[in-house]
Amino acid sequence: xxxxxxxxxxxxxxxxxxxxxxxxxxxxxxxxRKENSAEHSWHVALYAMLLHKYAAAPVDASRVIxxxxxxxxxxVDAGDHPLHLxxxxxxxxxxxxxxxxxxxxxxxxEQQGEMLALWGEFEAGESDDAKFAKVLDRFQPLVANVVTGxxxxxxxxxxxxxxxxxxxxxxxxxxxxxxxxxxxxxEEYFSxxxxxxxxx
Amino acid sequence: xxxxxxxxxxxxxxxxxxxxxxxxxxxxxxxxRKENSAEHSWHVALYAMLLHKYAAAPVDASRVIxxxxxxxxxxVDAGDHPLHLxxxxxxxxxxxxxxxxxxxxxxxxEQQGEMLALWGEFEAGESDDAKFAKVLDRFQPLVANVVTGxxxxxxxxxxxxxxxxxxxxxxxxxxxxxxxxxxxxxEEYFSxxxxxxxxx
Numbered sequence: 001x002x003x004x005x006x007x008x009x010x011x012x013x014x015x016x017x018x019x020x021x022x023x024x025x026x027x028x029x030x031x032x033r034k035e036n037s038a039e040h041s042w043h044v045a046l047y048a049m050l051l052h053k054y055a056a057a058p059v060d061a062s063r064v065i066x067x068x069x070x071x072x073x074x075x076v077d078a079g080d081h082p083l084h085l086x087x088x089x090x091x092x093x094x095x096x097x098x099x100x101x102x103x104x105x106x107x108x109x110e111q112q113g114e115m116l117a118l119w120g121e122f123e124a125g126e127s128d129d130a131k132f133a134k135v136l137d138r139f140q141p142l143v144a145n146v147v148t149g150x151x152x153x154x155x156x157x158x159x160x161x162x163x164x165x166x167x168x169x170x171x172x173x174x175x176x177x178x179x180x181x182x183x184x185x186x187e188e189y190f191s192x193x194x195x196x197x198x199x200x
Numbered sequence: 201x202x203x204x205x206x207x208x209x210x211x212x213x214x215x216x217x218x219x220x221x222x223x224x225x226x227x228x229x230x231x232x233r234k235e236n237s238a239e240h241s242w243h244v245a246l247y248a249m250l251l252h253k254y255a256a257a258p259v260d261a262s263r264v265i266x267x268x269x270x271x272x273x274x275x276v277d278a279g280d281h282p283l284h285l286x287x288x289x290x291x292x293x294x295x296x297x298x299x300x301x302x303x304x305x306x307x308x309x310e311q312q313g314e315m316l317a318l319w320g321e322f323e324a325g326e327s328d329d330a331k332f333a334k335v336l337d338r339f340q341p342l343v344a345n346v347v348t349g350x351x352x353x354x355x356x357x358x359x360x361x362x363x364x365x366x367x368x369x370x371x372x373x374x375x376x377x378x379x380x381x382x383x384x385x386x387e388e389y390f391s392x393x394x395x396x397x398x399x400x
Contacts, residue, residue, distance in 0.1 A: 006381065009250050013340075014347060016246070017229040020239045029217040039220045042242035046216070046269050050209050050311060062262035065269070069246050111250060140213075147214060181206065 005108040012106040015076065022075045025082045025152045026141040037072040037080060040140065044068045047136045054175045055132040067122045067133045070115060074099035083141075083166055084156040096123075125170075135174035138167045139182070146185045150193070160190040205308040212306040218276045225282045225352045226341040237272040237280060240340065244268045247336045254375045255332040267322045267333045270315060274299035283341075283366055284356040296323075325370075335374035338367045339382070346385045350393070360390040 022037040035043075045068045052061040072080075077099035081092045104115040121130045142163075145151030153163065163186055172179040222237040235243075245268045252261040272280075277299035281292045304315040321330045342363075345351030353363060363386055372379040 003381075006254070006377070010343065013243070013247060013250065014229060014343065017243070017344075019242075020228055020235065021230065021232065028220055029214060030221065032221065035220065036239070038242045039236070039238040042219075042238045042245070042269065043213070043217070045242070045245065045265075047213060049266055049269060050213065050307070054206070062265070065262075065265060066249055069242065069249060069265070107250070143210065143214065144217075177206070181203075 008106060008108050009111070012103065015103060015106060016073050018076045019073060022072070022080055024080050024141075025084070025155070026144045027148045027151050029144060029147050031148050035144070037075050041069055041072055044071075044133075044136045044140045047140055048133070051136070051175075051178070052132065054177050055128065055135070056174050056176060057128040057131075059129045059132045063118075063129045064133050064136075067118055067129060068136065070119055071122045071133065071137065073103055074119070076103060082152070084152055084158055084162075093123075131170075131174035135171050135178065138170045139175070139178055142167050142171070142182055142185075146189060150189065153189075154193075160186060163190075208306055208308050209311070212303065215303060215306060216273050216276055219273060222272070222275045222280055224280050224341075225284070225355070226344045227348045227351050229344060229347050231348050235344070237275050241269055241272055244271075244333075244336045244340050247340055248333070251336070251375075251378070252332065254377050255328065255335070256374050256376060257328040257331075259329045259332045263318075263329045264333050264336075267318055267329060268336065270319055271322045271333065271337065273303055274319070276303060282352070284352055284358055284362075293323075331370075331374035335371050335378065338370045339375070339378055342367050342371070342382055342385075346389060350389065353389075354393075360386060363390075 019041070020036055020038040024035045024037055024040055026035045026040065027033070028035055045065045048061060048064045048068055052059055052064060055064075074096040075081075078092065078095040081096075100116060100119055104112050104119065106112075107115060121127055122133055123130075125131060125134050141152070145153050152158070158166075167182065168179060171182060219241070220236055220238040224235050224237055224240055226235045226240070227233070228235055245265045248261060248264040248268055252259055252264060255264075274296040275281075278292065278295040281296075300316060300319055304312050304319065306312075307315060321327055322333055323330075325331060325334045341352070345353050352358070358366075367382065368379060371382060
């Protein structure tokens, strides 16, 4: 690789340091603060490393990990797009496409093409690898909500039915065994919530 | 996989959430705060994805990425071991070995063995993959120090010679082209620092 390539790669790697400052809605499990998108990306990549056998169809774990390492990089420009507080999807999609062009555009041509393709594959969510990456992008925050007694569900008054649509559709399609476990957690959480509300 | 396996995997993935609360000495590039070990792990994995061609010997990028995703997990129990403020290495090594046994021990037997082996390979730093993973574990904080006008070097009164030993030995061995660039940055930084000191 040329020294110009290295300059470009380092420019990208410096620029995406900002992902550590993009705050998500999800809590850390100790509830001390909200998670940022860089930590989330590390955690879901680790989920992929350990849970890829639960994918509905065989996946290339290495590709899923790499997809998850870059899946949120567009948030450096476009910001986080919270699941329960979102504006129009089309507007966000435009912002994210522009962000991908600018950020991956910092890289040398060959890697720029590779990264754009990998990010585009994740966004499209059609390949088996992308379907499973999307499972984990829903499953990890779901675990956080369950562990912290509601997390973003409690904060946003999310219903059982909304959870089933917003998480279940993606998780069930790409990892049915994980979704069966989620269903138990969710039923338990909302039945407890229901009791609490009735006790008020 | 059995449902007991999944319970164990999730127990591990919940436990290592604490890595987001392990604070390193390195600054974020915007100097707003110190970096935590989960963010650092994400960032160095991304460095591996983009820079593996600079390794002195061919490496398996996927293995290097996975090694870097888990390399600091022992810090959940053992804490960060700052490069410029360290106590006895042997004591820290014992703490980290115990941490690896406990944390990876949460996993099902097969993954426990795989993760312990991968972490042990990183720690030993002998294989080509581990040598390059160790390069990036030094290179990424070096970039942060250069970008932030000194970072941990300025805070700890680190000298040019100490930087050459503490970073150079590892980086030069595993990625000589990256070290040539580091040398330029370092010479420039310390010659500027020298001028500043002489001006005092």
